Amino acid sequence: MTGRYQSDFAATRRFLDVGEQMLGTLSTTQRHSRPQDPRARAVHQACRTARLAFLAVHADQLYAELTDGRRRHLRVDVLCTAAGELMPGLVPTAEQLAEEGRYQQPRKEGREIDQGLLLWSVLRSPGSGAHLMEAMARPTPRASTLLPAFRADGFVDLGEVTVERRAGVGHVTVQNQRCLNAEDDAVVEALETAVDLVLLDDDVRVGVLRGGVMRHPRYAGRRVFSAGINLTELYRGGITFLGFLMRREMGYIAKMVRGLAPDPDDPTRRPAAEKPWVGAVDTFAIGGGLQILLAADHVVAEKDAYFSLPALREGLVPGVANLRLPRLVPSRRARKAIFSDHTIRAGDTDGALLCDAVVDADEMAEAVASAAARLADPAVVPNRRMLRLAEEPEDRFRQYLAEYALEQSRRIYSEDLFAKLEQTWLARFGSIVAGTKP
Known part of the structure; x- marks a missing residue:
């Protein structure tokens, strides 16, 4: 040069x-x-x-x-x-x-x-x-298009995700029935649209993110929060670097933490651009599911729920969890979760560091409603913003994202990840089809 x-x-x-x-x-x-x-x-x-x-x-x-x-x-x-x-x-x-x-x-x-x-x-x-x-951090075109209907009806069905306004609370529910609410490109797109609608609607004061009721034989009739990244789709080549890995961290999860970018016509309107979030965990929050919870202001979990970050088993970097998890649990325990795929149960000592409330399954709705009511206090938004300035300044987040973009783009084409994906594929389907997608 x-x-x-x-x-x-x-x-x-x-x-x-x-x-x-x-x-x-x-x-x-x-x-x-x-x-x-x-x-x-x-x-x-x-x-x-x-x-x-x-x-x-x-x-x-x-x-x-x-x-x-x-x-x-x-x-x-x-x-x-x-x-x-x-x-x-x-x-x-x-x-x-x-x-x-x-x-x-x-x-x-x-x-x-x-x-x-x-x-x-x-x-x-x-x-x-x-x-x-x-x-x-700006609203997506799809969210801007759907906003008038959401404001009028208080409900939008995005396919894999629904968003509903009830008594000033925006309920975002993941309904990816095919794979226990695992995320792929389509789910990430729907989640960003849903988060945008919650943040844009002036009649919503608090957002709630929860998994829907499953039809899977093993979990039929039960809610599931998230099974993380869809590894089958990753092996098939359907998880994209931009549409999933970068959009997820810079899109809906970042918007949950930081809100939307200020209105360019009225930069002083920043308080309305962000809102507090409640994460409601039923059954489990695996991988990306736990990453989402690290962006929430209050986490309610049923007592039998569990969390894990199978980063090394998958061969990936677990999003922004490496930046955020050590703020909640001691550094050595964070390493144990990331390096050893350590399962954390909601009722355990470490679970208490990830959850604000642990309740019986039949008490989840009441506990979520109570948390949302407390977070609706107008003083919450300015205080969460000041906490964020202390815990995760924007410049630090930007520097992390830069290295994440480099590392994760290499990870998804690494030989060890391929071997792990093929092992998972064999365990599920019993054969490998070389070349084009089966």
């Missing part, structure tokens, strides 16, 4: 063009075997070295060009699309991602890692990173 934006841009683009041409010469082999081809891996590594060299020097100028001097607020998916159009080869194109999407996770080439490199470079910059976080 010379340090001159235009010349470095041109040189990097030429280098990436050559890399794509070299990958093209390998396409005569079977497509699903190319990820294991050492020649393809060498080309990808060389191109990633070039991308990192360029982004380390020019991320701010690139971001300014993509956002018209930070006058446009682009969500992570739109930002990556725009970056690929401006500098072909910097991140994968829509066509390349569509091609990747035809294959199981171990058969992909890992082009989403390049999206992780871009987001790492943007988020590690105080100015550009804060601007991107603000873009992700």
